[in-house]
Amino acid sequence: MMNLSVQSQHFHVDAKLIAYIEKKLSRLDRMSSWIKDAEVHLKLQETGGKVQEKITEIRLHVPGGFLVDRKSSRTFESAIDASLDTLRRQLVRHKEKTGGNRPARQTDTNIAEEAE
Numbered sequence: 001m002m003n004l005s006v007q008s009q010h011f012h013v014d015a016k017l018i019a020y021i022e023k024k025l026s027r028l029d030r031m032s033s034w035i036k037d038a039e040v041h042l043k044l045q046e047t048g049g050k051v052q053e054k055i056t057e058i059r060l061h062v063p064g065g066f067l068v069d070r071k072s073s074r075t076f077e078s079a080i081d082a083s084l085d086t087l088r089r090q091l092v093r094h095k096e097k098t099g100g101n102r103p104a105r106q107t108d109t110n111i112a113e114e115a116e
Helices: 015-031 076-097 108-115
Strands: 003-009 037-045 053-062 065-073
Touching: 003 015, 015 037, 015 076, 053 076, 065 076
Parallel strands: 003 037
Antiparallel strands: 037 053, 053 065
């Protein structure tokens, strides 16, 4: 399970948006247990009109560095969805580059075999 932190600038994040972010990031966590931490930064940017641009930056801490994506949209939900699509591709590429193999964990059967 990864640690998640959500930070916002110029507004207060409601519980519904935080729950949405947690739900979406948990899908990435199921895809790869490599993710240690996730930081989500939410920002509002004035565009001169009534509608403010919503900017989402997601930063995943994986072995060997960080995977980062930044998107802007009319809603935070659509920006998060777009970022997660990009981060999935980055995660697959990162696994391919690093060999995709994690160190094997010792299981009960391995321990029993060693004891014999």
